[in-house]
Amino acid sequence: MTRISSANPHRPDPVLTIDTAFFWAAADEGRFVAQQCGGCATLWHPPRPVCPKCLSKEKHAHDLSGRGTVMSWIMPVHPPAHGFDAPPIVVLVETEEGLRFVSNVEGIDPRQMKNGLKVEVAFARTKGGHQVPIFVPAEEI
Numbered sequence: 536m537t538r539i540s541s542a543n544p545h546r547p548d549p550v551l552t553i554d555t556a557f558f559w560a561a562a563d564e565g566r567f568v569a570q571q572c573g574g575c576a577t578l579w580h581p582p583r584p585v586c587p588k589c590l591s592k593e594k595h596a597h598d599l600s601g602r603g604t605v606m607s608w609i610m611p612v613h614p615p616a617h618g619f620d621a622p623p624i625v626v627l628v629e630t631e632e633g634l635r636f637v638s639n640v641e642g643i644d645p646r647q648m649k650n651g652l653k654v655e656v657a658f659a660r661t662k663g664g665h666q667v668p669i670f671v672p673a674e675e676i
């Protein structure tokens with residue numbers, strides 16, 4: 536997976552909860568993961584205490600491919616996004632595994648953004664020294 540240093544040193548740190556701490560700890564290790572059921576192998580995101588299919592509490596972190604497709608995107612301009620020097624590109628990405636994540640895309644001119652863009656995960660630094668998964672183009676623009 537690609538690791539990049541964020542062009543934005545003010546990016547907010549993730550907010551940890553009992554259900555999301557594993558996701559952010561994995562991101563700090565450069566891993567992009569989702570929860571997987573220990574009973575029926577269902578993958579899901581966002582994190583939750585039980586499997587959405589069989590309600591099992593047995594779960595573990597499953598490493599995702601990091602590859603996905605932009606389903607939708609926006610670039611909020613006003614009001615300015617907290618913690619960003621320039622308007623971020625906010626995307627809804629569907630991963631190869633069929634999970635959807637709200638994140639950012641970096642490394643592309645906003646005028647070249649489009650639905651259907653192939654992307655891959657990368658990691659951006661936060662102001663507190665953590666890192667969070669974002670996406671970068673995985674195809675020639």
Ligand SMILES: [Zn+2]
Binds near residue numbers: 588589591
């Ligand atoms: Zn299950």
